[in-house]
Amino acid sequence: MPSKHFSRVNSGNSDLPFSYVPETSDNIDDTLIMKVTVASGKGGTGKSMVAANLAWALSETSPVTLVDCDVEEPNLHLFFPQDPIEREEVTVPVPSIDLDRCTFCGDCAGFCAYGALLVTKDRVLFFPDLCHSCGGCSLICLAGAIKETQRSIGTLTLRHISDRLHIVTGTLQEGDVLATKVIREAKRIAERPGWIVYDASPGTSCPVVETLQGSDLCLLVTESTPFGLHDLELAYSVTSYMGIPSGVVINLSDGRDKETRAFCEEKEIPVFATIPFDRWIAHVQGVGDLISRRDSFWKDRFIALGMACCSRVEEL
Amino acid sequence: MLLESGGAMIRLAVVSGKGGTGKTVITGAIAHVSTCSKVMVDCDVDAANLELILNPKVIERQEFAGMDTALIDQAACTACGICAGACRFDAIKTNGTSFVVCSDHCEGCGVCRYLCPSYAISMRRRVCGEIFYSQTHFGNLVHARLTPGAANSGLLVGIIKKIALERNSDCDLLLVDGPPGIGCPLISTVTGMDAILAVTEPSISGLHDLERLIRVCHPLSADIAVVINKYDLNIPGSDSIRVFCQNAGIPVVGQIPYDESVMDAVRKGRLVTEYDSPAAQAIHSLWDEILSTFGVRAFAG
Numbered sequence: 164m165p166s167k168h169f170s171r172v173n174s175g176n177s178d179l180p181f182s183y184v185p186e187t188s189d190n191i192d193d194t195l196i197m198k199v200t201v202a203s204g205k206g207g208t209g210k211s212m213v214a215a216n217l218a219w220a221l222s223e224t225s226p227v228t229l230v231d232c233d234v235e236e237p238n239l240h241l242f243f244p245q246d247p248i249e250r251e252e253v254t255v256p257v258p259s260i261d262l263d264r265c266t267f268c269g270d271c272a273g274f275c276a277y278g279a280l281l282v283t284k285d286r287v288l289f290f291p292d293l294c295h296s297c298g299g300c301s302l303i304c305l306a307g308a309i310k311e312t313q314r315s316i317g318t319l320t321l322r323h324i325s326d327r328l329h330i331v332t333g334t335l336q337e338g339d340v341l342a343t344k345v346i347r348e349a350k351r352i353a354e355r356p357g358w359i360v361y362d363a364s365p366g367t368s369c370p371v372v373e374t375l376q377g378s379d380l381c382l383l384v385t386e387s388t389p390f391g392l393h394d395l396e397l398a399y400s401v402t403s404y405m406g407i408p409s410g411v412v413i414n415l416s417d418g419r420d421k422e423t424r425a426f427c428e429e430k431e432i433p434v435f436a437t438i439p440f441d442r443w444i445a446h447v448q449g450v451g452d453l454i455s456r457r458d459s460f461w462k463d464r465f466i467a468l469g470m471a472c473c474s475r476v477e478e479l
Numbered sequence: 480m481l482l483e484s485g486g487a488m489i490r491l492a493v494v495s496g497k498g499g500t501g502k503t504v505i506t507g508a509i510a511h512v513s514t515c516s517k518v519m520v521d522c523d524v525d526a527a528n529l530e531l532i533l534n535p536k537v538i539e540r541q542e543f544a545g546m547d548t549a550l551i552d553q554a555a556c557t558a559c560g561i562c563a564g565a566c567r568f569d570a571i572k573t574n575g576t577s578f579v580v581c582s583d584h585c586e587g588c589g590v591c592r593y594l595c596p597s598y599a600i601s602m603r604r605r606v607c608g609e610i611f612y613s614q615t616h617f618g619n620l621v622h623a624r625l626t627p628g629a630a631n632s633g634l635l636v637g638i639i640k641k642i643a644l645e646r647n648s649d650c651d652l653l654l655v656d657g658p659p660g661i662g663c664p665l666i667s668t669v670t671g672m673d674a675i676l677a678v679t680e681p682s683i684s685g686l687h688d689l690e691r692l693i694r695v696c697h698p699l700s701a702d703i704a705v706v707i708n709k710y711d712l713n714i715p716g717s718d719s720i721r722v723f724c725q726n727a728g729i730p731v732v733g734q735i736p737y738d739e740s741v742m743d744a745v746r747k748g749r750l751v752t753e754y755d756s757p758a759a760q761a762i763h764s765l766w767d768e769i770l771s772t773f774g775v776r777a778f779a780g
Binding site (some may be wrong): 189204205206233235274278292296297298302303338340365366368370371372388389393394397401405417 | 496503547567585593627631659662695698743775
């Protein structure tokens with residue numbers, strides 16, 4: 164199914180810390196991958212629902228890695244009962260100050276663009292939440308009083324759902340802010356042959372950009388409300404700025420999608436699927452199940468959505 | 480009912496953890512049903528939606544400059560590559576003969592400028608959004624638009640809150656529409672608040688995200704309360720949220736039914752409480768309950 168137009172996996176995966184390799188059947192070229200980000204701008208439009216169902220349906224025939232890049236509020240694992248088989252910490256380097264060597268000159272605090280260091284006449288205060296781990300303070304310290312130590316900011320977990328479906332979840336530690344670093348690490352360990360489906364966080368800022376980097380296509384999930392349309396326009400401006408082709412899924416549709424469709428037509432974005440607002444769907448979601456697992460009608464629809472992604476990428 | 484009678488300003492943030500639970504609709508409705516003087520701030524700067532229902536008249540706008548970004552002077556650059564080797568953000572790219580800064584990745588630390596032996600790198604101001612100061616029927620609104628794809632949303636949130644507070648210090652209520660998530664913009668939003676209203680919905684992700692949100696907000700001095708939106712879409716799910724809140728010692732101050740009139744109102748650019756509906760009635764009760772809950776607890780202090 165993935166074609167020669169899709170980006171190739173970098174060689175040398177064997178040194179990655181996560182040890183799984185999805186089973187592949189003989190007719191699939193295991194050096195080919197298709198990367199799709201599911202994003203939305205507005206929260207609660209059903210990104211995770213689309214990502215989880217798409218991954219589940221496609222894994223019927225192809226190897227799929229589902230990556231939860233909504234590291235502030237990761238939810239994909241809630242749709243799958245399996246416990247993680249591997250876990251790894253995400254750490255960042257932060258300064259550690261040797262007060263015996265420190266001359267309290269204040270150069271480090273003067274250099275720090277983020278205000279993470281404060282030097283008084285006999286003390287150095289470090290605010291880890293403000294630190295971006297640039298390494299500048301340890302470079303600039305003439306007394307050699309600053310070394311770097313590792314600080315944990317989150318975790319990565321791997322779940323084995325089936326021979327063809329794996330889930331990588333990035334989780335930002337509560338109270339920490341370096342979401343992009345956790346996203347980058349989750350994407351790094353998920354780099355595998357087959358489909359890779361990234362579930363982005365809501366919004367349009369740095370975590371979404373980090374998730375989108377390197378994607379072949381972005382599925383923009385929206386809903387037929389003025390909020391949904393407004394935020395779809397913002398999310399589309401991110402994908403077009405990054406040069407990533409996109410397609411739209413209208414979720415929670417009550418049939419009043421005229422303005423959303425008009426926007427898509429004007430920008431020449433294909434509408435790949437429309438999913439109605441339906442109490443049965445809401446119920447299935449609410450109890451942590453997937454509509455594509457419950458009903459083969461929906462499984463076929465999500466496989467078709469995957470095929471539409473492929474055709475769109477080939478066409479461009 | 481201290482809130483209705485004046486006194487020191489009360490700072491209330493409406494947040495959710497999970498996106499799309501109804502923060503903005505509820506914030507707009509509170510702006511409508513509360514009778515005290517107020518200033519509003521839309522801290523969801525990535526995707527600001529409060530303006531769609533409060534019909535603000537913009538009276539002032541200003542540029543938002545985030546962290547500086549590095550710029551390499553190609554004439555002075557000797558292509559030694561020291562900068563690219565030292566950059567922790569992979570922001571300096573090369574084609575083998577020249578080096579350029581990818582401004583999307585640059586976090587403005589200044590390490591490259593410090594290390595450059597040819598003094599070819601300077602730090603430049605970068606505009607990455609716009610701040611609006613507006614009037615609405617219910618009070619002033621400070622909102623912003625972060626350039627799509629830009630960083631520094633937490634910094635922008637801090638700035639617009641500061642503008643709202645400085646210019647409206649005589650108001651009784653600072654009403655904040657928060658961002659989804661629990662990261663940088665959320666922490667910037669809830670810092671310094673007196674009260675936090677967490678809007679959740681009865682789904683497993685709604686509860687999971689609420690739990691993470693509460694753990695982030697707990698160390699703050701603010702009082703926290705929960706409202707369950709669309710509670711009737713999953714009654715057992717709503718019961719689980721109540722059990723969690725009870726165990727965590729957090730009051731549930733309201734429940735709002737799923738009601739199509741909510742989106743009918745939004746489509747007209749109106750507030751749900753401008754019409755009579757089950758959701759509107761539930762929001763009126765919610766506000767009364769917020770007043771009595773926080774009125775005794777946070778608002779009395």
